Amino acid sequence: MRQLGRLLLHGSADEIDKGLGAVLVMKLHTKSDFTALMHRFLDPLLPLYSEGGARLHLGDTGVTYPGRTIEMEAFSRPLWALAPFWTGGGRADDFLRIYRKGLASGTDPESPEYWGDPNDYDQLFVEMAALACAILETPESVWEPLTDAEKANLAKWLDTINHHDLPGCNWLLFRVLVNLALDSVGMPCDMARAAADMAEVDKWYVADGWYSDGPADIKPQKDYYNPWAIQYYTVLYSVFAAKSDPARAALYRDRATKFGQQFARWFDENGAALPFGRSLTYRIGQSAFYSACIWAGLEPLPLPVMKGIIVRNLNWWLARPIFDRDGVLTIGYGYPQQYMAEQYNAPGSPYWGLKVFLLLALPDDHPFWTAEAAPLPVELTRAGVTGQPSADLLLQRLPDGQLNAYSPANYEKDDHGQFVEKYGKFVYNTRFGFSASRSYVQLEQAAPDSMLAFVIDGWTFVRRHSDRFVLMGDRLLSEWRPFPGIKVTTELVPTKWGHVRNHTVESTIACTAYDCGFAVPKFAAGFAAAANGTGAEAHNDTCRCTVQGRGGEGFLVNAYPNTNLYDPNTVIPAVRYDVPVGTSVFTTTVESWYK
Numbered sequence: 001m002r003q004l005g006r007l008l009l010h011g012s013a014d015e016i017d018k019g020l021g022a023v024l025v026m027k028l029h030t031k032s033d034f035t036a037l038m039h040r041f042l043d044p045l046l047p048l049y050s051e052g053g054a055r056l057h058l059g060d061t062g063v064t065y066p067g068r069t070i071e072m073e074a075f076s077r078p079l080w081a082l083a084p085f086w087t088g089g090g091r092a093d094d095f096l097r098i099y100r101k102g103l104a105s106g107t108d109p110e111s112p113e114y115w116g117d118p119n120d121y122d123q124l125f126v127e128m129a130a131l132a133c134a135i136l137e138t139p140e141s142v143w144e145p146l147t148d149a150e151k152a153n154l155a156k157w158l159d160t161i162n163h164h165d166l167p168g169c170n171w172l173l174f175r176v177l178v179n180l181a182l183d184s185v186g187m188p189c190d191m192a193r194a195a196a197d198m199a200e201v202d203k204w205y206v207a208d209g210w211y212s213d214g215p216a217d218i219k220p221q222k223d224y225y226n227p228w229a230i231q232y233y234t235v236l237y238s239v240f241a242a243k244s245d246p247a248r249a250a251l252y253r254d255r256a257t258k259f260g261q262q263f264a265r266w267f268d269e270n271g272a273a274l275p276f277g278r279s280l281t282y283r284i285g286q287s288a289f290y291s292a293c294i295w296a297g298l299e300p301l302p303l304p305v306m307k308g309i310i311v312r313n314l315n316w317w318l319a320r321p322i323f324d325r326d327g328v329l330t331i332g333y334g335y336p337q338q339y340m341a342e343q344y345n346a347p348g349s350p351y352w353g354l355k356v357f358l359l360l361a362l363p364d365d366h367p368f369w370t371a372e373a374a375p376l377p378v379e380l381t382r383a384g385v386t387g388q389p390s391a392d393l394l395l396q397r398l399p400d401g402q403l404n405a406y407s408p409a410n411y412e413k414d415d416h417g418q419f420v421e422k423y424g425k426f427v428y429n430t431r432f433g434f435s436a437s438r439s440y441v442q443l444e445q446a447a448p449d450s451m452l453a454f455v456i457d458g459w460t461f462v463r464r465h466s467d468r469f470v471l472m473g474d475r476l477l478s479e480w481r482p483f484p485g486i487k488v489t490t491e492l493v494p495t496k497w498g499h500v501r502n503h504t505v506e507s508t509i510a511c512t513a514y515d516c517g518f519a520v521p522k523f524a525a526g527f528a529a530a531a532n533g534t535g536a537e538a539h540n541d542t543c544r545c546t547v548q549g550r551g552g553e554g555f556l557v558n559a560y561p562n563t564n565l566y567d568p569n570t571v572i573p574a575v576r577y578d579v580p581v582g583t584s585v586f587t588t589t590v591e592s593w594y595k
């Protein structure tokens with residue numbers, strides 16, 4: 001983007017067109033195409049590394065860990081792309097010099113850029129995973145050039161992960177990768193500890209390739225931590241430990257194959273992946289699992305189909321303003337947006353998505369580089385309803401290609417940021433996204449799209465968790481309590497163009513409830529919205545959402561700016577219901593169309 005800025009200031013019209021094309025319109029077919037895209041993500045970082053190379057300052061927003069760790073995180077995450085690139089024979093000498101220097105200074109206790117001694121549950125353990133994979137993939141680039149003293153420092157620093165507590169989630173696999181890396185270069189390690197971690201992770205397996213991210217009674221949600229974490233790392237393990245642990249490697253390859261067949265249903269034909277769950281600021285990491293499969297020689301789907309998923313998803317992201325004016329990735333989803341961030345989303349966090357560039361480790365003659373990107377198989381895109389019981393979801397393809405995912409609000413109680421919005425909505429859609437509330441003190445700030453929102457004394461209350469739920473073949477039932485004295489039983493029934501919501505509300509409080517549809521961009525060509533009688537509608541030239549209720553009144557929620565993940569300005573059509581004391585039944589039909 002710095003280069004683009006120079007073009008805009010000093011370049012000719014032809015040069016500007018050429019520069020803009022390189023940034024905004026990128027063909028993704030050959031290895032050189034993917035290499036150019038990697039540089040598009042990483043080259044803007046080159047002038048931002050510290051003198052000693054060990055730290056990278058990308059912004060000034062805060063998280064739960066200190067500044068030196070924030071800058072170490074930003075340093076480590078480009079390695080998810082660079083290490084495979086070097087493995088595959090690529091040259092990026094400027095980065096190579098930085099990382100050789102940075103690995104030495106960052107792990108030298110006498111260096112002013114020392115990353116520090118990690119503590120229990122330290123974010124530094126997360127970032128060790130990228131260093132470990134770099135050592136495993138390309139030791140000739142990042143390990144062998146170090147002096148004996150530098151190797152000793154790096155190994156000692158990495159080994160600290162064996163002497164501290166980690167949270168019981170995908171973090172355990174970071175310790176596994178670190179020990180594999182240390183063992184591969186003959187440094188002290190704890191493979192018994194790694195084996196125990198693998199045994200614990202295996203306890204979280206559900207079925208059909210799905211895991212919970214920790215003990216299911218604590219962290220029951222199934223989200224992207226399957227494809228870009230647990231499944232990704234276990235596929236890596238199946239290659240790195242193929243000889244030392246062949247039985248487990250074979251098991252993981254089988255699970256990955258099953259998962260890959262299920263996960264393909266999360267992708268829209270237009271390239272979008274389902275916006276659902278936490279850590280969505282990792283963006284392009286959504287298709288990284290298929291990169292890992294291709295690298296590992298797995299084919300849960302035919303190679304051209306996997307290439308199509310990756311290419312379309314990357315292009316979908318490249319069409320969105322996810323970079324700042326200097327070309328640095330921002331925190332957010334479809335645009336820079338802090339409301340949707342978790343407490344661990346630092347300025348360098350989005351670069352976790354670079355895992356998708358594991359493809360660059362493939363040799364130049366690999367068939368991936370000549371395969372044509374194929375569309376999703378017909379059986380995955382045919383209109384209809386499909387259950388994913390192992391993921392607690394009911395998926396629906398609409399005739400125009402939209403993907404709906406009906407959710408039971410089954411997720412961990414510890415909230416890292418906007419978890420209600422990320423797991424608790426009735427339905428998630430690939431074309432409309434969802435909204436993350438600014439606050440609950442006003443309906444417009446809550447922006448409760450795809451929710452039944454109760455307003456009591458000016459405060460907004462929605463489904464946070466379900467007390468119980470039942471996933472059936474053609475519908476989803478959940479029982480939940482938005483507020484003491486109110487119990488709701490909701491039945492979600494998919495229809496051809498949307499779904500019907502049947503709510504049975506038992507309340508000891510007289511209040512008001514708003515049953516809300518999808519958020520529709522309002523500053524768009526052809527926008528119009530209206531509330532008439534018992535329904536409401538909002539549309540523009542691209543999309544439309546209607547809601548219709550029995551016994552309610554149409555209503556429009558003008559959501560606060562920057563709440564929706566896809567568009568910063570939206571209107572949410574809704575039906576307003578008066579909730580009396582006693583038992584009431586409300587039925588709302590929600591339908592959507594997208595060109």
